[in-house]
Amino acid sequence: MRKKKSTQRSVWAETWRRLKKDKMAVAGLIFIGLLVVIAFSTMFIDIATNKAVYNDYVIKQNLRMRLQGPSPDHVFGLDEFGRDILLRMLWGTRYSLFMGTFAIVFSVIVGSLLGAVSGFYGKVADNVIMRFMDVLLAIPSMLLATAIVAALGTSLTNVLLAISISYIPTFARTVRASVLTIKDQEYIEAARALGAGDGRIIFRYIIPNSLAPLIVQATLGVAGAILSIAGLSFLGLGIQPPTPEWGSMLSNARTYIREGWHVTVIPGLGIMLTILALNILGDGLRDALDPRLKN
Amino acid sequence: MEKEKEILIDIEDLWVKFSTDDGVVKAVNGISLKLEKGETFGLVGETGAGKTTLAKAIMSLIPTPPGEITKGKINFKGEDLLKCSDHRIREIRGNDISMIFQDPMTSLNPVMRVGEQIKEVIEIHNPKMSETELHEKVVEMLRLVGISEDRINEFPHQFSGGMKQRVIIAIALACNPLLLIADEPTTALDVTIQAQVLDMIKKLKQKLNTSMLLITHDLGVVVQNCDKVAIVYAGEIVETGNLREIFKNPLHPYTRGLFDSIPSLTKDTRRLKPIEGLMPDPTNLPEGCNFCPRCKFAKEECKTKNPAFVHKEGEHYVKCFLYEEGK
Numbered sequence: 001m002r003k004k005k006s007t008q009r010s011v012w013a014e015t016w017r018r019l020k021k022d023k024m025a026v027a028g029l030i031f032i033g034l035l036v037v038i039a040f041s042t043m044f045i046d047i048a049t050n051k052a053v054y055n056d057y058v059i060k061q062n063l064r065m066r067l068q069g070p071s072p073d074h075v076f077g078l079d080e081f082g083r084d085i086l087l088r089m090l091w092g093t094r095y096s097l098f099m100g101t102f103a104i105v106f107s108v109i110v111g112s113l114l115g116a117v118s119g120f121y122g123k124v125a126d127n128v129i130m131r132f133m134d135v136l137l138a139i140p141s142m143l144l145a146t147a148i149v150a151a152l153g154t155s156l157t158n159v160l161l162a163i164s165i166s167y168i169p170t171f172a173r174t175v176r177a178s179v180l181t182i183k184d185q186e187y188i189e190a191a192r193a194l195g196a197g198d199g200r201i202i203f204r205y206i207i208p209n210s211l212a213p214l215i216v217q218a219t220l221g222v223a224g225a226i227l228s229i230a231g232l233s234f235l236g237l238g239i240q241p242p243t244p245e246w247g248s249m250l251s252n253a254r255t256y257i258r259e260g261w262h263v264t265v266i267p268g269l270g271i272m273l274t275i276l277a278l279n280i281l282g283d284g285l286r287d288a289l290d291p292r293l294k295n
Numbered sequence: 296m297e298k299e300k301e302i303l304i305d306i307e308d309l310w311v312k313f314s315t316d317d318g319v320v321k322a323v324n325g326i327s328l329k330l331e332k333g334e335t336f337g338l339v340g341e342t343g344a345g346k347t348t349l350a351k352a353i354m355s356l357i358p359t360p361p362g363e364i365t366k367g368k369i370n371f372k373g374e375d376l377l378k379c380s381d382h383r384i385r386e387i388r389g390n391d392i393s394m395i396f397q398d399p400m401t402s403l404n405p406v407m408r409v410g411e412q413i414k415e416v417i418e419i420h421n422p423k424m425s426e427t428e429l430h431e432k433v434v435e436m437l438r439l440v441g442i443s444e445d446r447i448n449e450f451p452h453q454f455s456g457g458m459k460q461r462v463i464i465a466i467a468l469a470c471n472p473l474l475l476i477a478d479e480p481t482t483a484l485d486v487t488i489q490a491q492v493l494d495m496i497k498k499l500k501q502k503l504n505t506s507m508l509l510i511t512h513d514l515g516v517v518v519q520n521c522d523k524v525a526i527v528y529a530g531e532i533v534e535t536g537n538l539r540e541i542f543k544n545p546l547h548p549y550t551r552g553l554f555d556s557i558p559s560l561t562k563d564t565r566r567l568k569p570i571e572g573l574m575p576d577p578t579n580l581p582e583g584c585n586f587c588p589r590c591k592f593a594k595e596e597c598k599t600k601n602p603a604f605v606h607k608e609g610e611h612y613v614k615c616f617l618y619e620e621g622k
Contacts, residue, residue, distance in 0.1 A: 185401060186396055186397075186398060186401040186402045187401060187402050187403055187404045187405075189356060189396070189402075190394075190396055190402040190403070190463070190466075191404070192354075192356055192388065193354050193356060193388055193389065193393065193394040193396075194388060194389030194393060194415070194416040194419065194466060194467075195385045195386065195387070195388040195389035195390060195416065195419050195420060196385075196389075196415070196419060197385055200415075200419070204404075204407070204415070205404055205407075208404075208406045208407070209404070209405065209406055
């Protein structure tokens with residue numbers, strides 16, 4: 001037991017050492033870290049003040065001040081209802097970030113389970129699962145999510161569910177592909193030849209070797225999920241106003257694009273930067289996780 | 296008169312086939328061989344002759360399906376390996392019988408440090424060993440194969456091919472196996488490294504008193520290492536005997552053909568003499584002797600009947616009609 005822990009740590013330490021060399025990836029990581037801190041501190045403020053700040057500043061309308069541009073008092077300006085965009089952005093972080101992450105975690109778990117089963121057992125199981133995944137893949141993910149939300153009604157859980165389901169095939173395919181290639185590697189046979197059991201082979205050989213593509217795919221998936229959530233909100237199928245979700249902020253603001261540029265640009269930039277950071281981080285992780293690539 | 300030698304592994308009439316879409320591939324067709332303790336047995340044959348399948352059958356590594364051992368016994372220390380439970384087989388693998396694979400480039404787990412990989416086999420078979428003991432053993436194994444201790448934490452991609460093969464040898468020998476199966480251990484290496492690796496295997500084998508089944512298609516490797524040789528053709532042993540008997544007096548037309556196709560160092564040969572034709576398709580073996588279609592001495596009976604082993608002298612056996620009546 002002790003041994004396992006120490007090897008794991010050293011593998012991650014190795015990854016971290018390599019990731020640190022990639023300045024862009026570190027920048028992405030810092031940005032994402034910052035967003036996580038913001039998301040948690042706004043949640044903490046909500047709990048501490050019993051949502052007083054949220055009710056008084058984030059969703060409180062002040063129509064006399066609507067669409068006011070950036071000023072020292074309101075750094076990002078005010079939106080069409082006179083609400084501070086900076087605060088709304090900060091409070092909205094949690095939705096984009098956590099919902100994206102939750103959706104992906106869920107689909108990674110379900111997807112890799114399905115992928116592993118079809119990769120391992122092959123034959124009938126493989127055919128049934130993968131053909132079903134093909135059907136899901138054939139429908140554009142945005143359309144699928146829209147359909148699910150439209151059918152089940154707009155709520156936070158339904159949006160999450162919709163996004164998760166639309167991402168499951170991607171992960172199932174990724175995992176299945178890596179399990180298939182790894183399963184036939186000579187080192188798996190060599191491991192069998194030295195007396196390793198199935199459990200050891202799966203946990204020490206197959207999983208570590210298929211983890212890298214999965215992590216990268218997941219990081220990129222979070223970016224995609226955030227975009228999908230924002231997209232659904234933009235279409236009015238996601239999180240409902242007055243909740244300050246970035247996508248719905250962008251959607252509501254688009255009517256006022258001529259009266260106040262900042263109302264659309266700020267949430268748009270927020271979404272863009274988050275996705276950019278996640279993508280860069282994903283790329284960096286891919287390089288760092290592969291011990292074969294460099295020292 | 297002769298002193299009683301201890302038989303380590305005794306393979307009796309082993310048949311292995313693979314059922315594929317293109318038909319049933321008869322990979323091993325009734326191979327029998329005995330291996331004594333401390334001895335090196337060379338298994339020589341072309342690609343596809345069934346050497347590796349035989350090795351995998353011993354390790355119970357034949358993928359089923361499509362593979363199937365249809366007949367035979369593999370007696371190892373009084374146990375029939377083909378009847379062992381999965382659990383027992385796992386205990387034997389790596390501990391009593393271990394295997395060196397053909398390609399060192401792909402036989403190591405790319406995401407595990409080499410030290411870990413050597414440690415793993417010791418750990419599997421000695422679960423009670425403490426962390427420090429394990430580490431000491433790993434260091435000892437590395438030293439034995441001539442790798443510096445401070446490379447213990449490196450990954451396989453940081454090693455050259457020859458070094459990787461050394462690591463694999465260290466893994467194979469870590470538990471002092473009784474039998475080492477070396478499946479073309481030097482095919483993927485260049486000639487100088489080949490010599491080094493073979494030399495090392497030989498020394499370690501003597502030191503640890505391990506028996507070895509050496510699979511190769513290089514007759515030079517056989518001469519340097521083996522005590523006994525079996526020539527394999529299309530899943531059958533066509534000639535077997537000790538090294539001297541085979542090399543001084545090759546009898547089977549196929550064995551002779553093999554020796555004829557080696558360039559001579561002393562004579563000026565313009566062209567090599569290859570054996571005409573190709574190995575028969577293992578899904579569609581000839582009715583009689585498998586070598587018959589390529590044999591210069593083929594007779595009428597070769598086409599319909601499969602010859603039995605003919606005893607020549609000492610341990611020399613040959614599976615050919617040519618020697619039946621002459622005896």
